[in-house]
Amino acid sequence: MPMWIVLGVCAAVFFMAVAVAGAFNLFNGGMPAAGDERPRRLLASDFTAGDLEAVAFSPAIRGYRMDEVDAVYSEMAHRIRLQEDRIAVLESRLPAPEA
Template sequence: MFMFLFLVIALAVVVAAVTLAVVGGGESAALPEAEPERLDDPLPPDRPVGRSDVEALRFPLAVRGYRMAEVDDALGRLGAEIAERDSRIADLEAALAGARASRRGMDKPGEGDHQ
């Protein structure tokens, strides 16, 4: 009976010691917080994002990571769509400038207005 009690107490001490070792044993033994990896944002703050900005964008890897091919495909598509959008905007701005210039030419007083 004495031996059984001794084994139960010894087992309880071992379990407590292992638990304290795993948990950390208190505040003084706690590990410092690790800083998470952050994306060094290379996107320009002073101008609109362009296709080359998207193509140069790279994300840091984490423990679980990400599927690089999928992210690269998505960034490629975004870059192409941004380039297409920028081209369309430039075309529309040129057409608008041409229409304004044409209208200014027609609105000049004295040309075609004889009263």
């Protein structure tokens, strides 16, 4: 069998393996910035407005890790919904304004 066929098959198998590994997110894209020693901080379920300023995401090759950003925004949305519901309940307890 000619050598170029063997090399072609080997190259195809290698690129297929890399494509499958990439599809299953087996390559960790997290890379800290040079000299950045801050611990990565996400939001706890009982965060305050001040905690939003302390959020730090892990830099990745194309920005921040999407799973961390999604987790923070999901928790923020949940907390805002709870507060909106609480505001609605408290406003319903107020006496009606007199015309």
